[in-house]
Amino acid sequence: MSKTKVSIKDIAQRAGVSTALVSYVLNGKEKESRVGQEIATKVRQIAAELNYQPSHLAKSLRSGKTHTIGLVIADISNPFFANIARVVEDEAKRNGYTVIIGSSDENASKSQDLLDVLINRQVDGFIIVSSEDSEEQIRCLNDKHIPFVLLDRYFPDIPTDFVSTDHYKASYDAGTHLVRNRYKHIGMIAYDSQLFHMQERIRGYQDALRDNHVQAHEHWLKRVKISAIDTGVKAAIDSMLAIDQPIDALLFATYSLAVSGLKHINKLGIKVPDDLAIVSFGQAEVFELYYCPITYLKQPIVLLGQTAVELLVKKLTHKLTEPAQILMKAELIERASSKTKKTLTI
Amino acid sequence: MSKTKVSIKDIAQRAGVSTALVSYVLNGKEKESRVGQEIATKVRQIAAELNYQPSHLAKSLRSGKTHTIGLVIADISNPFFANIARVVEDEAKRNGYTVIIGSSDENASKSQDLLDVLINRQVDGFIIVSSEDSEEQIRCLNDKHIPFVLLDRYFPDIPTDFVSTDHYKASYDAGTHLVRNRYKHIGMIAYDSQLFHMQERIRGYQDALRDNHVQAHEHWLKRVKISAIDTGVKAAIDSMLAIDQPIDALLFATYSLAVSGLKHINKLGIKVPDDLAIVSFGQAEVFELYYCPITYLKQPIVLLGQTAVELLVKKLTHKLTEPAQILMKAELIERASSKTKKTLTI
DNA sequence: AATATAAAGTTAATCGTTTAAGCAAAGCAA
DNA sequence: TTGCTTTGCTTAAACGATTAACTTTATATT
Structure with a gap:
């Protein structure tokens, strides 16, 4: 009912002591500060009665934390x-x-x-x-x-x-997995980004192909501007399918790219995985519920x-x-x- | 470089004035507080030089906001x-x-x-x-x-x-939509919740059936405990399909229920919409990318x-x-x- | 008895800001 | 000269908590 927030001062007043003492008690520093037993319990009781909640602001201002x-x-x-x-x-x-x-x-x-x-x-x-x-x-x-x-x-x-x-390893594993499953024309759609994790995902893909003796085609790797995902992904997929060695598998570097890509793939009437295998980073319901559940890299x-x-x-x-x-x-x-x-x- | 945060005090010192004056200037109260033009610009300049950032904590403590x-x-x-x-x-x-x-x-x-x-x-x-x-x-x-x-x-x-x-109307619209599209055995899976919005969704469904002269079957409406969605949804769907008048359409009251339900429906090999039509509250990629895109109620x-x-x-x-x-x-x-x-x- | 130690508590500064109230100097009117 | 207003700025309290330093009284030690 009391309109105003109760402060340490209110407690001090009721207990007839100084605010310092109240602070000591309420912070469990009675020992170091040699506060009397009775008065300590009294203070604690009053604090409980008044439902005292220390002010975070004041604490923070004082402590810097x-x-x-x-x-x-x-x-x-x-x-x-x-x-x-x-x-x-x-x-x-x-x-x-x-x-x-x-x-x-x-x-x-x-x-x-x-x-x-x-x-x-x-x-x-x-x-x-x-x-x-x-x-x-x-x-x-x-x-x-x-x-x-x-x-x-x-x-x-x-x-x-x-x-x-470990983005590199994740990507490398994905690439290797696809090769092992007999896919030979493996594309990747990544973000056009300088961020290291994206570079690593790309490098992992490239190394996986190389180590598995798959000659990579320059058009198999596409970088899409993050500011225009849908149009970028669309163009990337169209081009990857139109070249002389069209892809038979596609690795998406992120969840957003995958969602955008799958939409387009659906529209094109491409069948997964018969026409095109898919692996993606990220995890979400959509990967489970897609007509053909999507293989994905599950980050911890x-x-x-x-x-x-x-x-x-x-x-x-x-x-x-x-x-x-x-x-x-x-x-x-x-x-x-x-x-x-x-x-x-x- | 200066290790310590710069405060109003630092500015006051450099300008050779009181902290009050600095505060007035920096809060644009020069007029009301009759601060001199020169000194005001000087203070502002020093504040800019020192890259002064007022302390939110102190402000909040003072103002209560x-x-x-x-x-x-x-x-x-x-x-x-x-x-x-x-x-x-x-x-x-x-x-x-x-x-x-x-x-x-x-x-x-x-x-x-x-x-x-x-x-x-x-x-x-x-x-x-x-x-x-x-x-x-x-x-x-x-x-x-x-x-x-x-x-x-x-x-x-x-x-x-x-x-x-308007949960009632949304649900009512969904029900009506299904009836219009010739579904006659329309089920609903909702949360077992006392929350008004859920009651409204249920009421909307019921009224839609009633107003469209569809005799509702008591087993068409299932309430699932929020603490055990997957098992609850599974049981609900199984039972709705096993009764004498099995459902041919299903309305999910939330996104989570739909995801859980669709998983189960897939597992059962039920075809949407031929075996079972679906409408759901919520919106997400999964509704777009499902093999049969899901009709949903898009909240603003x-x-x-x-x-x-x-x-x-x-x-x-x-x-x-x-x-x-x-x-x-x-x-x-x-x-x-x-x-x-x-x-x-x- | 003189002094040291311990016990129990208080005072006051501090964190950074705001703002009511006060003060001194100047301007103006009578 | 006296008094009033205006201008320009300072003082100090307040927000709520923490804490070093101090005081006072009691008890122990030599």
């Missing part, structure tokens, strides 16, 4: 990031932290804005899925000694902590998110000294979309 | 909520607010925890997609005069502001989110006096999964 983590992702409405966000949220809560999420739209300037806003809000640290052209921003955070952990994407040239999937989202939080919290509490750079394995979930190719029996 | 909105949803990893979250995030940012998102898992106690944490963080207000059994919590917020706007779900018995889809997510933020901001700035209760229409997107039933020609 907000117990808040900034999570910077590309887009919360993308299932991959939404799942990451959920894991981070839960794990952070377990550690007494609150998360503020911001979407950068894979855009350097938005990403910078976000960082500024969050720094201004004095988040204690960041978990960042870096976006295109944000290398300088990460360098800057490093220089300013702002604690952060990179998630899923990292910059090999910057010495930062990170938790990431829960572990990635949990580890990132764990690492960051350790940094924040100075329990982490040496740099942590963690790579995790993606799992290839084999479904019908890439099953062994039927060879023509003449 | 954090310019933060708490968004309480069931689960950020669910596409519907993820999309809502994205819209709310963007719209809030446009208004100078930061959003803290929390997932309640459709669970009253988690929801209460969330509210407590966020109130303690002194968010200025809430946007809430209420969860099961949270009616009392909403009443409580109302009593405490904590500003909030309900989103998508509301309680008819509590006088609150809300922005919601962007408008819902934007309006909720707009309303809340108005409340927070006292520009809203009378209660706002807004219902928006869902759009029925007709796809192949509910196309006109082939009637047997003998």
Whole structure:
């Protein structure tokens, strides 16, 4: 009923003591500060009676710690990031932290804005899925000694902590899987991005072909601008099918590319996997429910998110000294979309 | 380079004035506070030089306003909520607010925890997609005069502001659509929930059948526990197909139910729409990419989110006096999964 | 008895900002 | 000269909590 929030001062008044004493008691520092037993219990009781809730703001202002983590992702409405966000949220809560999420739209300037806003809000640290052209921003955070952990994407040239999937290996596995299943004309659609994880996915694909003695065709690899996925993917697929050695298998570098690509493939009336085998990064219901379930690379989202939080919290509490750079394995979930190719029996 | 954050005090020192003056200038109160022209520009210049960023914490502590909105949803990893979250995030940012998102898992106690944490963080207000059994919590917020706007779900018995889809009409439209397309045995799978929006969806379905002179069968409506979706949906579908008048069309009350249901339907080898027509609430890629694209009820997510933020901001700035209760229409997107039933020609 | 130690609590500064109230100097009118 | 207004700026309290440093009283030690 009491309109005003109850503060430490109110408790002090009722107990007839100073605010300092109340603070000591409520922070469990009675021993160090030699507070009397009776008065301590009295204070605690009054606090309970008044349903005292300490002010986060005041605490933070004093301590410089907000117990808040900034999570910077590309887009919360993308299932991959939404799942990451959920894991981070839960794990952070377990550690007494609150998360503020911001979407950068894979855009350097938005990403910078976000960082500024969050720094201004004095988040204690960041978990960042870096976006295109944000290398300088990460360098800057490093220089300013702002604690952060990179998630899923990292910059090999910057010495930062990170938790990431082994994108190279994942892609390599996907390529090898397709070759083993007798596909010989394997295409890949990736983002037109300088980000290292994308380069690694591409390199993994290329090495897989090379190591398996498949002569890659230059038109089998297409890079699509992130700003125009649908038109880019459409053009890429059309061209990959029109060349002299048309593809019989296609690897999508991301979930969004796959969704866009599958739409187009449906429209073209192409049959998966008989006309075209499919493997994709990412995971979602759509891969399960497609008429021909899609083989995909399942990233260890829960572990990635949990580890990132764990690492960051350790940094924040100075329990982490040496740099942590963690790579995790993606799992290839084999479904019908890439099953062994039927060879023509003449 | 300067290690410490620059405060108003630093500026005051350099300018040789008091902190009060700096504050006046930086808040554009030079006129009211009769600050000299020269000194004002000097202060502004120094602030720019030092790249001064006011401390949100201090401001908030003083003003009691954090310019933060708490968004309480069931689960950020669910596409519907993820999309809502994205819209709310963007719209809030446009208004100078930061959003803290929390997932309640459709669970009253988690929801209460969330509210407590966020109130303690002194968010200025809430946007809430209420969860099961949270009616009392909403009443409580109302009593405490904590500003909030309900989103998508509301309680008819509590006088609150809300922005919601017209669930009844949406469901009614879906039912009518199926009847018009010659389906006569129409089932519905809903959540076993007391929440009004779910009751409305059910009522809409029932009224649609009644108004179209379809005699409903008691086993055509199944309520599934939210804690065991997969098993519940499986049992529901099995039973709806096993009865004497098996269903030829099925309406899913939510996206999650549909995903679960479609999985099972696939496993059973049931053909959509020939064996069973499908309509579902929600929207997602999976509905587009299913072998037979799914007819769905498209909720005006962007408008819902934007309006909720707009309303809340108005409340927070006292520009809203009378209660706002807004219902928006869902759009029925007709796809192949509910196309006109082939009637047997003998 | 003199002094040291311990016990129990208070004072006041601090975090960074806002803002009501105050003060001094100058301008103006009578 | 006296008094009033205006201008330009400062003082200090407040928001709510923490904490180093201090005071006071009681008890123990030599």
